[in-house]
Amino acid sequence: MAGFKLRRSLLYVPGNMPSMLQNIPIFNCDSVIIDLEDAVPLSEKDAARHLVRHFLLNYTDRNKELLVRINPLDTKWGYEDLKVVLPAMPDGIRLPKADTPEIVERLDTLLTEFEEELEVEIGRFGILPSLESALGVINAVGIANSSERIFALAFGAEDYTASMEIERSRGGEELFNARTRVLWAAKAKGIQAVDTIFADVSDMEGLRNETELAKRLGYTGKCLVNPRQIEVVHDVFAPKQHEVEYALQVIEAIQRARQLGTGVIALGGKMVDAPVVKRAARVLRTAYAHGMVDTLIDEEAIHGAQ
Amino acid sequence: MALNSLGREIPESYAGKPLIPYGDPFAIRPVGTVAARPLKRVNPGEKKLLSSLREAIEASGLKDGMTIATHHSLRNGDFLLNRIVAEIADLGLRGIWIASSSVHPVHAEIIPHIKSGVIAGFQCGVNGLIGEMATKGEISCPIVVRTHGGRARSVIEGSVPIDVAFIAAPCCDEYGNMNGYYGPSACGSLGYAQIDATYASRVVAVTDNLVPFPVVPVSIPQTLVDYVVVVDRLGDPAKIVSTTTRVTTDPVGLQIASYAAQVIEAAGLLRDGFSFQTGSGGISLAVAEKVRNAMRKGSIKGSFGCGGITGYFVEMLEEGLFSALMDVQCFDQEAVQSIGRNRAHQEISADMYANPFNAGAVVNRLDCVILGATEVDTSFNVNVNTESNGYLLHNTGGHSDTAAGAKLSIIVAPSIRGRLPIVRDRVTTITTPGETIGVVVTERGIAVNEKHAELKEELIRRKLPVKEIGELQREICRVTGTPRPLEFEDEVVAVIEYRDGSIIDVVRRVKE
Numbered sequence: 001m002a003g004f005k006l007r008r009s010l011l012y013v014p015g016n017m018p019s020m021l022q023n024i025p026i027f028n029c030d031s032v033i034i035d036l037e038d039a040v041p042l043s044e045k046d047a048a049r050h051l052v053r054h055f056l057l058n059y060t061d062r063n064k065e066l067l068v069r070i071n072p073l074d075t076k077w078g079y080e081d082l083k084v085v086l087p088a089m090p091d092g093i094r095l096p097k098a099d100t101p102e103i104v105e106r107l108d109t110l111l112t113e114f115e116e117e118l119e120v121e122i123g124r125f126g127i128l129p130s131l132e133s134a135l136g137v138i139n140a141v142g143i144a145n146s147s148e149r150i151f152a153l154a155f156g157a158e159d160y161t162a163s164m165e166i167e168r169s170r171g172g173e174e175l176f177n178a179r180t181r182v183l184w185a186a187k188a189k190g191i192q193a194v195d196t197i198f199a200d201v202s203d204m205e206g207l208r209n210e211t212e213l214a215k216r217l218g219y220t221g222k223c224l225v226n227p228r229q230i231e232v233v234h235d236v237f238a239p240k241q242h243e244v245e246y247a248l249q250v251i252e253a254i255q256r257a258r259q260l261g262t263g264v265i266a267l268g269g270k271m272v273d274a275p276v277v278k279r280a281a282r283v284l285r286t287a288y289a290h291g292m293v294d295t296l297i298d299e300e301a302i303h304g305a306q
Numbered sequence: 307m308a309l310n311s312l313g314r315e316i317p318e319s320y321a322g323k324p325l326i327p328y329g330d331p332f333a334i335r336p337v338g339t340v341a342a343r344p345l346k347r348v349n350p351g352e353k354k355l356l357s358s359l360r361e362a363i364e365a366s367g368l369k370d371g372m373t374i375a376t377h378h379s380l381r382n383g384d385f386l387l388n389r390i391v392a393e394i395a396d397l398g399l400r401g402i403w404i405a406s407s408s409v410h411p412v413h414a415e416i417i418p419h420i421k422s423g424v425i426a427g428f429q430c431g432v433n434g435l436i437g438e439m440a441t442k443g444e445i446s447c448p449i450v451v452r453t454h455g456g457r458a459r460s461v462i463e464g465s466v467p468i469d470v471a472f473i474a475a476p477c478c479d480e481y482g483n484m485n486g487y488y489g490p491s492a493c494g495s496l497g498y499a500q501i502d503a504t505y506a507s508r509v510v511a512v513t514d515n516l517v518p519f520p521v522v523p524v525s526i527p528q529t530l531v532d533y534v535v536v537v538d539r540l541g542d543p544a545k546i547v548s549t550t551t552r553v554t555t556d557p558v559g560l561q562i563a564s565y566a567a568q569v570i571e572a573a574g575l576l577r578d579g580f581s582f583q584t585g586s587g588g589i590s591l592a593v594a595e596k597v598r599n600a601m602r603k604g605s606i607k608g609s610f611g612c613g614g615i616t617g618y619f620v621e622m623l624e625e626g627l628f629s630a631l632m633d634v635q636c637f638d639q640e641a642v643q644s645i646g647r648n649r650a651h652q653e654i655s656a657d658m659y660a661n662p663f664n665a666g667a668v669v670n671r672l673d674c675v676i677l678g679a680t681e682v683d684t685s686f687n688v689n690v691n692t693e694s695n696g697y698l699l700h701n702t703g704g705h706s707d708t709a710a711g712a713k714l715s716i717i718v719a720p721s722i723r724g725r726l727p728i729v730r731d732r733v734t735t736i737t738t739p740g741e742t743i744g745v746v747v748t749e750r751g752i753a754v755n756e757k758h759a760e761l762k763e764e765l766i767r768r769k770l771p772v773k774e775i776g777e778l779q780r781e782i783c784r785v786t787g788t789p790r791p792l793e794f795e796d797e798v799v800a801v802i803e804y805r806d807g808s809i810i811d812v813v814r815r816v817k818e
Contacts, residue, residue: 026749227557291769
């Protein structure tokens with residue numbers, strides 16, 4: 001579980017708006033996706049990527065993960081975006097329209113070349129592919145396995161519904177199959193799954209319902225279009241107090257078990273073994289991020305001493 | 307010139323009166339007795355009702371150089387002060403001092419009468435153009451800025467004797483009983499006017515809603531009122547609302563509100579018996595909204611909400627989250643309607659609200675107050691009077707009173723205002739001393755005054771972005787750059803009086 005990173009909230013910020021960029025440090029979302037793609041008009045593509053580069057270079061006390069959504073690599077802007085922005089060291093690239101494994105592989109190769117040129121560790125730049133078409137959803141498994149840089153799969157419902165020639169509804173029934181397929185691919189690969197945006201900024205109840213649905217299905221985070229949405233999303237993803245208490249009991253029980261030389265023990269009449277411990281560890285790490293427990297659980301508690 | 311304890315140069319006297327430099331918030335002990343005024347007798351059959359404002363001014367015996375007062379409960383919707391000053395000018399009087407509870411932008415109409423010498427000066431703070439012109443040197447009249455509690459003190463102790471109080475009375479009878487609850491110009495609480503009615507030598511009730519005797523409930527009784535005059539309109543109550551009364555939707559404002567609400571929780575104040583004050587304005591209301599949700603969630607039964615009361619606090623009262631509202635002034639129509647129908651919505655005088663020189667004001671019972679700022683400095687001193695251009699634009703209100711009284715005073719402000727950093731080395735004007743400020747909350751971090759060390763530790767434990775105030779300043783200045791200091795002339799255009807009567811700062815003429 002080394003390298004566990006909480007990604008409940010990934011906030012989009014337009015790359016061509018200095019007033020919004022300068023507020024990035026203040027919001028307590030887990031990640032920011034600075035957008036060079038859809039939010040930026042064609043006439044500002046060039047200016048925006050330089051603005052973003054300078055913002056990143058000056059943002060030295062980084063307090064959240066920084067991703068940049070580049071333009072698709074088959075447009076004339078995609079490569080330039082990488083060339084200008086990567087030297088300013090974002091944490092990763094959100095790749096739009098990742099319809100096939102080959103598209104992701106191409107980005108992977110480019111990132112390796114830039115890493116060599118910039119003399120940074122290979123694999124430093126992560127990839128968050130957007131599955132946002134029927135083709136992308138069908139190829140989810142292949143895409144998840146196309147690069148070791150991929151830390152999560154993101155589902156994009158707006159483009160997906162367009163590619164399906166359907167409307168997006170408030171209940172989201174039409175997205176169910178696609179959401180599930182993206183999840184399966186992510187979970188099979190052991191990476192995170194990030195749900196699509198909820199566009200109506202004034203409808204907090206709708207946002208809460210949709211986030212609760214995504215969480216129940218297995219999503220670990222959600223993309224956001226407005227900072228006002230952060231609080232609701234964090235609230236949904238926060239573990240409940242009784243879950244935290246139970247998780248603490250599980251960890252204590254398994255530590256007792258190890259002292260007794262076994263990996264299985266009963267807690268309140270139920271068996272505690274590796275999968276239960278793993279789930280408890282995940283709850284406690286999330287609880288730590290929410291300030292609900294004071295110490296971060298260590299690896300030894302989860303896996304036992306080597 | 308003497309330096310006060312905050313390092314500000316205070317002249318020895320101002321407008322002919324000696325000044326006491328500020329020392330600390332709680333040390334000055336009052337001596338003497340409350341001010342007296344003449345005894346009166348009104349025999350059966352004598353009438354108080356006069357036919358016009360002019361007749362009332364004449365009957366009151368107002369002379370050159372005397373002091374008049376009005377209340378500001380109709381805020382920027384007040385018509386009365388302008389009318390009185392116009393009548394006084396018509397009567398040929400000169401050198402009149404205004405000691406109203408506050409003066410608003412609508413009163414810019416009296417500026418020609420300042421220039422002509424009808425009005426000599428202000429024994430109260432001013433909002434808007436009058437202060438701006440004074441700071442630019444375009445008009446010349448002394449201004450003594452006072453807090454709400456400090457104004458009540460100055461009148462009660464007799465250092466500002468009011469010769470004639472003109473009280474806008476939204477609901478009044480011919481014998482002078484009045485309240486502010488009902489009528490076309492209803493403004494709710496008459497908390498400021500209660501002081502004037504009690505201590506002014508002559509009291510004139512002015513109404514646009516004369517009702518049959520007796521008015522009940524009685525906010526100001528007939529025993530204090532000399533004359534009653536009817537006018538067509540006292541004011542426009544729609545303009546009582548001077549700032550927004552809706553929760554902000556700005557993500558930066560909401561972030562600040564969220565931090566402030568978490569500070570209140572972390573301070574351990576959110577328990578049964580909680581007492582709270584916020585102003586109007588989007589961020590304050592957003593804090594109130596979050597506090598309300600937290601109170602609901604924890605089934606907390608608060609004690610009282612205080613201050614300028616908004617519809618927000620009325621809802622909290624009606625929901626049972628507070629057992630009472632202590633209301634010196636209504637900030638919107640919802641509050642005005644509530645005070646007329648709900649006995650738990652208590653009208654209080656400015657004396658009871660915030661006067662430091664009585665047997666204990668309501669502000670002393672506050673757990674927490676949310677306050678604004680135009681600037682804060684690295685010693686936590688707060689400015690609300692002048693803007694960063696040096697112009698005197700705002701009155702103090704209850705800022706310093708509540709900061710001194712409450713267990714925890716929280717300043718909420720965006721870190722950048724009009725391209726300028728909110729945290730400065732030195733605020734342009736000190737309104738409220740840093741030793742009475744607990745926490746400064748901006749969207750870029752939370753600075754805690756060292757006297758709240760335990761709270762600071764708890765905030766860190768809760769992973770809130772606690773920063774030293776100097777660190778916060780440097781971080782903001784990395785975005786804004788460091789502003790060039792303003793330049794001032796030596797001439798003092800206004801003094802900022804602390805609630806106890808000492809002088810915390812002065813406003814000097816801006817070098818243009």
